[in-house]
Amino acid sequence: MNKKIKVLCFTDDAVGRDVEMLLPIRFFAERFLNCEFHHALNIDIHQIYRIKPDVILQANTIGSNLYFEISKTAHEQKIPLFALISEGNFRTDGSFDYWGFNRDKKFYQDYVCCWSERTAEFLKNEVPEAKDKIVVTGGVGFDRYIIYKFLSKENFLRKYSSTQFTKIIGYAGWAFGKLDHKRGRDELLYWARGDKNKLNWIEEQRIAVHDILKQAIEKNKDTLFILKQHPQENAPERKEPVKNEMSELAHYENAIYLCGEESIHDLISVSDLWTCFESTTALEAWLMGKQTIFINPEPDFNRDELYKGSALVNSYDEFQQMIDDFYSSGRITKFFDTEKEGLRRELIKNIIGFGDGMNHLRASYYFQQTINRLQNADHKPQYQFHFWHFLVYYLIRIAGLFYNRALYSRLYKFKKHLWVFENYKLEKLHSLYKKYVPLFEQFYNKQNVEEKFFNGALFNKLIGRE
Numbered sequence: 001m002n003k004k005i006k007v008l009c010f011t012d013d014a015v016g017r018d019v020e021m022l023l024p025i026r027f028f029a030e031r032f033l034n035c036e037f038h039h040a041l042n043i044d045i046h047q048i049y050r051i052k053p054d055v056i057l058q059a060n061t062i063g064s065n066l067y068f069e070i071s072k073t074a075h076e077q078k079i080p081l082f083a084l085i086s087e088g089n090f091r092t093d094g095s096f097d098y099w100g101f102n103r104d105k106k107f108y109q110d111y112v113c114c115w116s117e118r119t120a121e122f123l124k125n126e127v128p129e130a131k132d133k134i135v136v137t138g139g140v141g142f143d144r145y146i147i148y149k150f151l152s153k154e155n156f157l158r159k160y161s162s163t164q165f166t167k168i169i170g171y172a173g174w175a176f177g178k179l180d181h182k183r184g185r186d187e188l189l190y191w192a193r194g195d196k197n198k199l200n201w202i203e204e205q206r207i208a209v210h211d212i213l214k215q216a217i218e219k220n221k222d223t224l225f226i227l228k229q230h231p232q233e234n235a236p237e238r239k240e241p242v243k244n245e246m247s248e249l250a251h252y253e254n255a256i257y258l259c260g261e262e263s264i265h266d267l268i269s270v271s272d273l274w275t276c277f278e279s280t281t282a283l284e285a286w287l288m289g290k291q292t293i294f295i296n297p298e299p300d301f302n303r304d305e306l307y308k309g310s311a312l313v314n315s316y317d318e319f320q321q322m323i324d325d326f327y328s329s330g331r332i333t334k335f336f337d338t339e340k341e342g343l344r345r346e347l348i349k350n351i352i353g354f355g356d357g358m359n360h361l362r363a364s365y366y367f368q369q370t371i372n373r374l375q376n377a378d379h380k381p382q383y384q385f386h387f388w389h390f391l392v393y394y395l396i397r398i399a400g401l402f403y404n405r406a407l408y409s410r411l412y413k414f415k416k417h418l419w420v421f422e423n424y425k426l427e428k429l430h431s432l433y434k435k436y437v438p439l440f441e442q443f444y445n446k447q448n449v450e451e452k453f454f455n456g457a458l459f460n461k462l463i464g465r466e
Contacts, residue, residue: 004036005371008053010070012042013419014428015263016231018059021084021141023433024360025057025367027440032453033368039426042066043417045386046393048073052383054374055079057367060086061109062100075108079381082370084363088115088139089280089351092122095193110370113137113363116353135366138359139352145287146357147443148436150269151262157224157270160256165224167327170271171213171295172264172279176206177233177242184233208297209245209277215316217252220323225252226267229259245277273326280351282306286344287355291335293322306351309344311335357443358462365459396424 007029011018029035035055040047042058043066061071061083074081090096099105107127112134114120124131157163178184179202192198217225227246250257258267264281265288268274274285275293282292283306292310299314311334313319322332334340348355354362373379399414403421408414444450452458 002034004034005055005374006038006051006053007035007055007057008038008040008047008051010040010042010044010056010058010067011426011429012059012064012067014041014423014426015432017141018086019429019432020144021059021086022057023429023436024140024143024147024440025364026433027437028360028364029367031444031450033364033371035371039429041420041424041426042070043420044393044396044424045070045073046389048077048079049383049385049389050393052381053079054381055371056081058083060084060100061107062098062102063087065101068101068103071102071108072104073386077382077384078379079383080370080373080379081109082111082367083109084113084137084140085115086141088119090119092118098123098126107133109133110373111135111366113140113366114353115139116350118350136353137363137366138354140359140363142284142287142352142355143357143360144265145284146355148265148439150288151266153270156266162224162256165222165254167220167223168226168271169216169220169223169273169275169323170226170228170267171246172228172274172276172281173230173233173244173246174206174209174277174279175230175232175244176202176209177230177244177247179203179206180243187232205277205297206245209295210248212295212297212313212316212319213245214249216319216323217249217255219320221254223254223323225249225255226271227255227257228262228264228267229257231260273323273332278304278307280304280306282310283348283351286348291326291332293319293332293335295319305347309340309347311340358447361449361458362462365463396420400424 009022009026011022013019026037030037038047038051038053042064045066048056056070056074056079058067058070061067063086071081071083090098107130110133112123112130114123114134114136115138117136120134120136123134153168157165175184175188178188179199185199188199188202189196213225227249229242229244229246233242233244246257249255265284268281268285268288268290271290273293274282274290275295276282277295282294285292286309294307294310294312296307296312297314311322311332313322322334326332353359400421405418408418408421449458
């Protein structure tokens, strides 16, 4: 048997977006590419020297200094690097910083895996010297909405002792809570392109959305409202509890306010309707067959194009009318407007490329090409020891032995790295993968992936080689 290819996979957490992007590729690579996987948090860069991987895999190279440092380290040590793009639905009007934390403004990965033709063509024009490595894979993380089975409404209601309800409306929070601390305000100012007046506007919108949700909760006592906090509000600097458009509604008997307790796909799954102020989760809801409503108190708010495919409300009265329409007929008339249906199809194409569950297979084609580099005669990785990486590795494990959240959250430096001590063993990631394997197998059997792979038809069709 040929020696297995060691893949070191870096993520920013043990669960969440980046993990969901990479686990499908792991399944394909273990099944067909003779790979064995090792996982590490992106702060744990010493793992490169410890494991001496043949290939490094990560969700992106620009989303943090750590991801960029890993990509540059891989390049310097001549280790093939394969990376996806976490924020693939970026604006192509020149306002999006597609280099992010990449200070060198060079793509060190073998391929730049774009979600859509729209973003790929934009990057080819912006960075023509890299056009040969810019490819379209689709948004890999969105495959889970086609492949996985999610939490049922009945199990959710039992879990939260809410079996008296039969109706559930979900709401995805916006990052209003960032107003409560300096780093959050700085991030909002970056979004607002330095316009400080926008901070006042954001607070006005927070209050307006809060009031609409409050009235809906009070007027629909037979309906359970799931209020999901935005993940970017989970910062060490935030106040406890964070103040956003939902936090002051948690006391209602027909409201459940959730921070990180449940995955977003499970919450969409158990909801009859999915609502938001502005959120990419609307697209995820469409993939799961859910109708969506954007609660925009200001009619001219249209930052993200996803609003074009959703029903829009500016007031509680409009919101209530749509709730009544849905529960009386099963349809929100404005959501099924002919123009909106066409827009949703176009948005899916322009944002995630494909909604068929096959994006991880498209990405795996290029991952296989990266692995093929190992056969080149000049492939000689140079695993270099870095004292700082070594020191971080051991400090994490020593401090982890004595970890106490209440204590560490009061200590300088430590309080910003609670996520490291809680996740460096990646136990949740391994549990997730074990849970997902049977679902991948079912999907592969249904799509006849194995036969198509071995007869050469799989990638011919997916990569457009027919």
